[in-house]
Amino acid sequence: QVQLVESGGGLVQAGDSLRLSCAASGRTFSRYGRGWFRQAPGKEREFVAAISWDGSTPYYADSVKGRFTISRDNAKNTVYLQMNSLKPEDTAVYCCAASPSIAPGPRSLWDSWGQGTQVTVSS
DSSP: OEEEEEOOOOOTHHHHHHEEEEEESSOOOOTTTEEEEETTSSSSSSEEEEEEESEEEEEEETTTTTTEEEEEEEETEEEEEEEOSOOOOGGGGEEEEOOOSSOOOOOOOOOEHHHHHHEEEEE
């Protein structure tokens, strides 16, 4: 199982941007898809974005489409989430995940998870 560690969260104002990173280590697989989920207090975990193993096929939740961009650097075993035009409703713990699907979506198998990084957006 791959180990995933997120970074880049923080406290920002509405309209600001953040770039999250998720570095993979241990037993990595080159053709695994990657993704981001988030969970706010009292809410169920929500799919945010995913990206295919080669970076060619992104998939976004409607709530973030046009504002967030997922990307990956396979040489660094790292996936990124560029978050622009942040809103208070984006406040959540953001977790990255890995999937054996080469081009995953929200219903794919996600078998590795990071611990999460807190994103707080003030109004």
